[in-house]
Amino acid sequence: MSLCMDASSELVHGLLPVFMVGTLGAGMASVGLIEGLAEATASITKLFSGILSDVLGRRKLLAVIGYGLATLSKPLFPLASSLGLVFAARFVDRIGKGIRGAPRDALIADIAPVHLRGACYGLRQSLDTVGAVLGPLLAVLLVAGLAFDIRTALWFAVLPAMLAVLLLVVGVEEPRHAPAAERPAAGAAPLHVRDLRLLPGAYWRVLLTGGLLTLARFSEAFLVLRAGDVGLGTGLVPLVMVVMSLAYALSSYPAGVLADRIDRRRLLALGIAALLLADLVLAAAGAIVPVMLGVALWGLHMGLTQGLLATLVADTAPPALRGSAFGLFNLLTGLVLLAASLVAGILWDRAGAAATFLAGGGFALLSLLTLSALGRRHAIERPLASRSRSG
Numbered sequence: 001m002s003l004c005m006d007a008s009s010e011l012v013h014g015l016l017p018v019f020m021v022g023t024l025g026a027g028m029a030s031v032g033l034i035e036g037l038a039e040a041t042a043s044i045t046k047l048f049s050g051i052l053s054d055v056l057g058r059r060k061l062l063a064v065i066g067y068g069l070a071t072l073s074k075p076l077f078p079l080a081s082s083l084g085l086v087f088a089a090r091f092v093d094r095i096g097k098g099i100r101g102a103p104r105d106a107l108i109a110d111i112a113p114v115h116l117r118g119a120c121y122g123l124r125q126s127l128d129t130v131g132a133v134l135g136p137l138l139a140v141l142l143v144a145g146l147a148f149d150i151r152t153a154l155w156f157a158v159l160p161a162m163l164a165v166l167l168l169v170v171g172v173e174e175p176r177h178a179p180a181a182e183r184p185a186a187g188a189a190p191l192h193v194r195d196l197r198l199l200p201g202a203y204w205r206v207l208l209t210g211g212l213l214t215l216a217r218f219s220e221a222f223l224v225l226r227a228g229d230v231g232l233g234t235g236l237v238p239l240v241m242v243v244m245s246l247a248y249a250l251s252s253y254p255a256g257v258l259a260d261r262i263d264r265r266r267l268l269a270l271g272i273a274a275l276l277l278a279d280l281v282l283a284a285a286g287a288i289v290p291v292m293l294g295v296a297l298w299g300l301h302m303g304l305t306q307g308l309l310a311t312l313v314a315d316t317a318p319p320a321l322r323g324s325a326f327g328l329f330n331l332l333t334g335l336v337l338l339a340a341s342l343v344a345g346i347l348w349d350r351a352g353a354a355a356t357f358l359a360g361g362g363f364a365l366l367s368l369l370t371l372s373a374l375g376r377r378h379a380i381e382r383p384l385a386s387r388s389r390s391g
Contacts, residue, residue, distance in 0.1 A: 001172065002124060003131035004164035005067060008157040009093070010135030010245065012077050014238030015143070016086070017221040018228065019150050024083055031221055032345020034083070038090040042334055045098025050106065050327025054320060059103035059110070060174045066100025067168055069093075071161040078154035102326035107174055109314040109322050115260065118311045122256015125307040129252055131160075132245035136238035144235030199325055203316040207329055209268065210309050212370050214333040216275055216363035218344040220244065222356060223298060226282055227291050229353050243292050244299035251303025259308050265371065271304030272368045279361030283354040294357075 020031055049066070053059045069092055076089035105121075112120035135157075142153035220241065227240045258267055278297035285291045309329075317325030340363075347356045 001067070001164050001167040002128040003134075004160040004167065005070060006128045006131030007135040007138070008074060008131075008159075008161035008164070009070070010132040010241055011139050011157045011160075011238075012074065012135075012154060013220070014136035014139040014224065014241040015150050015153060016077065017224045018237055019077075019154075020083065020086060021225070023150060024080070024086065027345075027349060029342070029345040029349050030083060031225070032219065032341045032343075032348075034087050034090060037087070037338060038094040041091055042094035042098035042101065042330070044331055044334065045095055046102045046330035046334070047324075047327035049099045050102030050323035050325070050330075053103040053106060053323035058174075059107040059323065060168070060172060062103040063100045063107070063172075064165065064168055066096045066098070066103075067161075067165045069096030069099065071096075071158070071165055074158045074161050075155070077157070078151045098330075101330055102323050105310055105314075105326045106322040107172075110175055110319075117314055118256045118259030118308070119253070120256070121310045121314070122253040122259065122307040125256070125303070125310075126249050126252035129245050129249035129303070133242050133249055135160075136241035136245065139238035140236060140242070143238070144233075198318065199321060199328075200316060200318075203313070203325060206309065206312045206316055207332060209312075209367075209371055210329060211332045211336050212363075212367035213268075213272060213275075213305060213309075214336040215340055216272070216279075216360055216367050217298075217301075218337065218340040218356075218360060220298075222341075222344055222348070223282075223295050225348075226285070226353055226357075227288065227295070230285060230287055230291055232288055232291075240292070240295055244295045244302075247296040247299030248302045251300050252307050255304045256307045256311070259311050264308060264312065268305060268308055269368060269371055271301050271308070272364055272371065274298075274304060275301035276361050276364040276368065279357045279364060283357035283361065 017031055020034070021027075049062050053062050056062075073089050073093035073096065076085060076092065080086045080089060108120055108124060109117065138156060139153055142148045142156060143150060223244060224237055224240045228237055232240070255267065255271075274297050278294045278301060281290055281294035281297060285294055310326075313325055313329050314322065340360075343359065344356045347359055
């Protein structure tokens with residue numbers, strides 16, 4: 001399901017920056033604003049869908065609604081004749097992502113064996129990212145190989161999105177009831193936003209870490225634009241997302257397995273270091289090969305950090321508040337991503353591509369130093385399997 005939807009979305013994302021800049025005449029700041037607002041919209045929606053999934057105890061229903069909205073948005077991209085319609089399509093698509101994200105992540109935590117939780121999130125992230133490889137590859141085939149124009153190529157995103165919804169409806173089951181210890185007492189009031197205060201300190205430390213890390217990166221649209229900036233042809237630009245997603249897919253599952261076995265703070269620090277190196281390479285690059293190296297390092301950073309952060313949220317949140325915890329986490333990271341993408345676009349317009357990536361590297365270094373300082377006072381939880389053996 002995740003593979004199919006990501007193949008659809010990344011086919012669009014691999015072509016959309018070029019479509020906005022080359023066909024619709026958008027500036028870099030506009031690209032950053034549209035991408036940032038789209039992701040922030042998804043993140044705000046995730047908070048409320050996560051809380052709602054805790055209240056209803058129905059995670060799959062919300063996931064179906066979210067995947068369905070994303071599917072309905074796909075035909076709007078090839079129909080767009082203005083930035084306004086592109087924004088509307090991205091808005092609907094990200095609303096769908098927001099509705100499905102937190103309930104889906106909480107559903108994985110509900111089903112996954114506790115001692116394999118890191119591996120389960122890593123596997124989902126890896127399959128998701130395989131789809132992110134297939135989407136841009138299909139975009140390259142359609143535009144460069146078959147010489148379709150970008151509008152025609154965007155229509156091909158509809159079919160895998162429809163398949164994702166079908167797989168979710170038919171193939172995914174959720175537990176009928178929460179465990180007795182996790183259900184509210186008879187007559188108890190439903191969960192409210194104020195109940196987020198029940199989340200423990202360990203969760204808030206994970207939230208702070210994730211927020212700082214998100215500040216250090218911005219929309220992958222800027223990776224696509226960087227490749228075009230050094231001369232990669234329009235028909236081959238989607239290969240940028242192929243390279244990034246391949247590195248992401250290959251590293252996600254091994255990182256998830258390692259997260260069940262080693263100190264998670266060190267693994268997270270390694271991921272932040274990969275982002276710092278990626279930013280430095282991309283800032284200095286003047287040709288296609290170093291740009292692709294920087295893109296691969298960016299994907300490695302995503303593989304080392306994204307599944308791990310989801311595992312840490314699942315570890316530190318009470319089961320009855322998992323949907324809310326994922327929703328709040330995604331809200332914060334989405335708002336930070338909006339700010340980071342907007343700043344990146346403004347920097348690119350005013351000071352050039354190198355300044356954009358050097359700023360990202362500076363924020364990555366700040367998040368690495370903060371993680372080190374935070375870790376000395378409050379170490380991130382050891383893997384659950386290790387705690388259960390020692391206990």
